[in-house]
Amino acid sequence: MSEPPPSLDPAQLGAYFALIEVTSLLRHAVEQQLREAGDLSYVQFQLLARLGDSPTGSHRMTDLADGVVYSRSGLTYQAGLLEKAGLVVRAPAADDERGITVTITDAGRALLAKVLPGHIEVVSGLLFEPLSSDDVKALADLLVPVRDHMRSAPPRSAAPRRRKRGT
Numbered sequence: 720m721s722e723p724p725p726s727l728d729p730a731q732l733g734a735y736f737a738l739i740e741v742t743s744l745l746r747h748a749v750e751q752q753l754r755e756a757g758d759l760s761y762v763q764f765q766l767l768a769r770l771g772d773s774p775t776g777s778h779r780m781t782d783l784a785d786g787v788v789y790s791r792s793g794l795t796y797q798a799g800l801l802e803k804a805g806l807v808v809r810a811p812a813a814d815d816e817r818g819i820t821v822t823i824t825d826a827g828r829a830l831l832a833k834v835l836p837g838h839i840e841v842v843s844g845l846l847f848e849p850l851s852s853d854d855v856k857a858l859a860d861l862l863v864p865v866r867d868h869m870r871s872a873p874p875r876s877a878a879p880r881r882r883k884r885g886t
Contacts, residue, residue, distance in 0.1 A: 745845055752841045757834040762789055762797050764838070767806060767831045770823035777822040779812055806830060 727735065746761065753759045759767070765787040770776055778786075784794040798821050801807040806827035812818030823831075847855055 741846075745842070748841050748845055749838065752837045753834055756837045757830050759830070759834060760797070762787060762793070763801055764831075764834065766794075766797060766801065766821070767823060767827050768835075770807065770821060771828055771831045773823075775822075776828075777820050780809075780819045780821060783821060801827070 749764075750761045753761060753764050757764075766783060769783060769786055770778060780794060780798065781791065783789075783798075784791050787794070789797070798807060798809060802809055804826075805824060807821050807823055809819050809821050812820045850858065
């Protein structure tokens with residue numbers, strides 16, 4: 720006789736559905752704000768924000784893909800759109816001829832500065848306003864180990880590529 724499939728208890732199920740709904744509602748509001756304020760997608764904003772946060776203003780494409788948990792090909796496409804708009808430049812990595820480095824431009828920094836206040840307003844109003852400062856700390860204390868656990872297995876973009884047969 721086979722065992723019944725594993726299930727979540729009511730508390731786990733409630734937490735899961737609440738987390739999914741909160742992230743969906745927050746992401747929808749953030750995406751809308753980014754489109755209206757700067758004609759940016761959520762991923763494009765993440766790329767600009769990570770580059771803007773970097774002391775050098777640069778990151779390797781693979782590191783960016785892992786950081787935003789996005790496919791390499793999807794990131795290449797998004798970086799191309801940002802490059803066409805003059806918000807980033809791409810160049811071969813200095814330490815690896817196969818690698819590509821992305822660097823934010825002054826125009827990219829200016830756009831980031833333009834959309835950031837509205838982004839902060841949306842996140843603060845929707846996510847943090849109903850919480851006390853103790854609640855915010857507790858939320859971070861709960862989510863950080865979950866994130867770290869999920870990150871312990873590398874994202875698909877960081878997984879070694881399978882070789883084709885015969886090569």
